Amino acid sequence: ETGVTQTPRHLVMGMTNKKSLKCEQHLGHNAMYWYKQSAKKPLELMFVYSLEERVENNSVPSRFSPECPNSSHLFLHLHTLQPEDSALYLCASSQDLPGTYTEAFFGQGTRLTVV
Amino acid sequence: GEDVEQSLFLSVREGDSSVINCTYTDSSSTYLYWYKQEPGAGLQLLTYIFSNMDMKQDQRLTVLLNKKDKHLSLRIADTQTGDSAIYFCAENEGNDMRFGAGTRLTVKP
Numbered sequence: 001e002t003g004v005t006q007t008p009r010h011l012v013m014g015m016t017n018k019k020s021l022k023c024e025q026h027l028g029h030n031a032m033y034w035y036k037q038s039a040k041k042p043l044e045l046m047f048v049y050s051l052e053e054r055v056e057n058n059s060v061p062s063r064f065s066p067e068c069p070n071s072s073h074l075f076l077h078l079h080t081l082q083p084e085d086s087a088l089y090l091c092a093s094s095q096d097l098p099g100t101y102t103e104a105f106f107g108q109g110t111r112l113t114v115v
Numbered sequence: 116g117e118d119v120e121q122s123l124f125l126s127v128r129e130g131d132s133s134v135i136n137c138t139y140t141d142s143s144s145t146y147l148y149w150y151k152q153e154p155g156a157g158l159q160l161l162t163y164i165f166s167n168m169d170m171k172q173d174q175r176l177t178v179l180l181n182k183k184d185k186h187l188s189l190r191i192a193d194t195q196t197g198d199s200a201i202y203f204c205a206e207n208e209g210n211d212m213r214f215g216a217g218t219r220l221t222v223k224p
Contacts, residue, residue, distance in 0.1 A: 042118045043203065043214035055210050090157055098207035101146050106157030
């Protein structure tokens, strides 16, 4: 138990569906992240939020839309996804943005399958 | 390249030493990390090294850093079946924490 909780754990969705992934942390951390984990590829950083403001958007397609309503919650809204978007989506948080020593705490991930 | 690079697979026998290698990209990274991912779980920090160090030892774990070659390694002594997992190398690059693809370590009895 790392203190970062993701729901749902598994999600199967059609290409025309709209769904949302949820991440919650009560560690008092200021930074939150979405990563995509695909087999045999580096962990792909998607979005970074610091104090509820987006600080990074690494050329992620617009069919992925993040939302950070407060410092404890992070969402990833999904719509009109493609089969190649099937992956494990990991949420993480850290006390502050990386710049010096930073430990990232990860959730267990949401296994997304797009059919 | 711009990715943090690791070999994808490593298989060792129980009791042997495991060495997992990583090549990172940003020479200005102040800290480098090793994370462990067990089946069905997220990543957890295993150990880290400050960039002005060459070596760090923590019980069965030894981290070696070669800044000139941007090479990081993790040695696990007396590897146990419970060490079977995916090991990720990571560096901090600006506002990002960048990870490799992970090395899947399999420990055979």
